[in-house]
Amino acid sequence: MKILEVKNLEIKLRESNKEIIKNISFSMEENTCLGILGESGSGKSVTCKSILNILNKNFDVKGKIIFNGKNLLECKEEEMRKIRGKEICMILQNPMTSFDPLYTIENQMIETFLEHKNFSQQEAVNLAKESLEKMRLKDIDSILKKYPHELSGGMLQRIMIAIAIALKPKLIIADEPTTAIDSLNQKDIIEEFKILKNEINASILFVTHDLGILSYLADNLIVMQNGKIVERGTTSEIINNYKHEHTNFLIETRRALMKKFKEVAD
Numbered sequence: 711m712k713i714l715e716v717k718n719l720e721i722k723l724r725e726s727n728k729e730i731i732k733n734i735s736f737s738m739e740e741n742t743c744l745g746i747l748g749e750s751g752s753g754k755s756v757t758c759k760s761i762l763n764i765l766n767k768n769f770d771v772k773g774k775i776i777f778n779g780k781n782l783l784e785c786k787e788e789e790m791r792k793i794r795g796k797e798i799c800m801i802l803q804n805p806m807t808s809f810d811p812l813y814t815i816e817n818q819m820i821e822t823f824l825e826h827k828n829f830s831q832q833e834a835v836n837l838a839k840e841s842l843e844k845m846r847l848k849d850i851d852s853i854l855k856k857y858p859h860e861l862s863g864g865m866l867q868r869i870m871i872a873i874a875i876a877l878k879p880k881l882i883i884a885d886e887p888t889t890a891i892d893s894l895n896q897k898d899i900i901e902e903f904k905i906l907k908n909e910i911n912a913s914i915l916f917v918t919h920d921l922g923i924l925s926y927l928a929d930n931l932i933v934m935q936n937g938k939i940v941e942r943g944t945t946s947e948i949i950n951n952y953k954h955e956h957t958n959f960l961i962e963t964r965r966a967l968m969k970k971f972k973e974v975a976d
């Protein structure tokens with residue numbers, strides 16, 4: 711069954727009428743990982759933001775984004791707020807921006823769980839601990855007492871993934887979640903995404919310019935250039951038998967990176 715269908719999505723900047731996304735369509739089956747590969751500026755982030763309906767009024771968005779049978783572009787803000795976090799979680803590039811610097815990890819995890827689930831305080835604390843254990847983190851009690859600035863980017867990203875596991879969303883959108891993290895920690899993060907996919911049967915939309923990561927995680931790929939999809943297929947089809955010159959460019963320039971990533975992963 712399809713979890714997400716993006717149909718004829720067009721996004722323009724209202725003021726300049728500049729077309730950012732030029733009539734793209736794609737869909738995702740349940741429990742699969744779709745990778746969006748593209749260079750900086752190709753429109754990956756704007757596409758993700760449009761799915762969550764979080765683009766501001768400067769953008770004019772047309773088309774349909776069907777999730778669970780509903781067109782998200784027609785949903786009222788109140789309805790979207792219930793979908794975000796609970797049914798669709800987003801994991802961002804810089805985990806520091808996802809946490810409030812003024813509160814401990816425990817406070818933030820508990821608040822998120824209480825907002826989305828009908829839990830007692832104690833149940834929320836238990837869920838926080840349980841989900842951090844699943845991320846194979848040690849000294850969980852001490853992590854919970856820390857403020858975001860006291861933890862590394864890699865650690866915060868794993869906590870974000872732990873929160874997603876606990877909320878059991880149907881779809882996770884990960885926008886360059888490893889960019890701000892060094893390559894050793896990247897390997898751990900990618901493993902956590904695998905756990906996430908298997909543990910909660912979530913579908914993952916994974917955005918990156920790094921083919922090495924997608925070759926490891928994604929079932930299917932779309933390649934974007936200048937707001938258009940220039941190539942699509944299964945990950946192995948694209949890696950072994952790409953047709954478009956832009957894919958060639960991305961693959962060849964990333965081969966070295968891919969090799970580096972595989973060395974770290976093995």
Ligand SMILES: Nc1ncnc2c1ncn2[C@@H]1O[C@H](COP(=O)(O)OP(=O)(O)OP(=O)(O)O)[C@@H](O)[C@H]1O
Nearest residue numbers: 723730748749750751752753754755756757768919
């Ligand atoms: N707030 C904004 N105002 C004006 N133009 C924007 C805004 N956000 C994005 N754009 C433009 O939209 C296009 C697509 O940007 P987007 O951030 O989606 O690219 P991307 O593929 O995600 O790149 P990156 O990997 O650097 O995040 C770019 O040309 C960018 O300049």
